[in-house]
Amino acid sequence: MSKVILITGASSGIGAACARHAVKAGHKVALAARSLDKLNDLTEELGDDNALAIECDVTYPDQQKAMFDKAVEHFGQIDVVFANAGLGASAKGTENGDVENFKEMILVNNYGVTVTAKHAIPHLKKSGGHLILTGSKAGHINIDGSVYGATKWFIRGYADNLAAELSGTGARVTNINPGMVDTPFFDEEKPDALRPDDIARAFIYAIEQPSHVEIPSIQIYPK
Incomplete structure (x- = not known):
């Protein structure tokens, strides 16, 4: 059964890979991120009938509300929300870290996710849908x-x-919990890490389970 999937942090890495796998599996995707140019390229690749690009900074609640409104206006409903937007550390540890980076990580990785969840819940209760967290x-x-x-x-x-x-x-x-994944999240390639496609396969597995199956978490690590 085809689902309408809203993905934050969709412009590259895990989000983009999940979008590609979702469309290949017959689903529709609303793609949200700050990088509209990258989203437009991905939407063109996936096809306008299958994908919608939405510029959104998840740390702004008004932008998230508009994101959900645009997705519903375009596709009619939302069946899956993937709260995937995230930010990494600019330095290791607390002593060597940068306080502005701390603030931005908490805003994107935590506050932004809570806002996504708040807006997602009414739609997912209506559709009997699925909320996925990275x-x-x-x-x-x-x-x-x-x-x-x-x-x-x-x-x-x-x-x-x-x-x-x-x-x-x-x-x-x-809750999907990857180990290290070779994505633009890092400044250099990580040859021994997972690939975004590895996470995308787990994502598709989770959302395509029948309604009587619940998967609280998936751990997926490099061997």
Whole structure:
């Protein structure tokens, strides 16, 4: 059954790979990110009938509301929301880190996700849909002084809290926790890391499960 999927952080990396796999599987995608040029290129690749580009900075609630409104206006409904937008650390640890980077990571990785979830819930309760959050292996282990890791511990707990809130509504929540993935997130290639397509396959697996199946989390690490 074809689904309408809204993906934040969709201009590259995991988000773009999930969009490609989703369209290949017969779904429609609303693609949101700050980089409209990249989104337009991806939409052109996927086809205007299958994809919609929406410029959005997830740290601004008014932009997120407009994002949801545009997606519904274009496709008629939303069945899956993938809160994937995220930001990494500019330096390791707390002592060596930059406080402005701390602020931006928390705004994008945590605050932005809560805003996405708030706007998503009414649509997903209506459609019996699925909320997917991008967590990380960093939310399952301790990394010395890592503010980034702490933002992913937040996602781990928040996903469980959302699942409790949506219990009995027909909507589901899944937290996908990748290990290191070779994406533009890093400044140099990571040959031993996962590839975005690895995460995309897990994403498609989760959203295509029948309604009686719930997958609270998926851990996917490099071997």
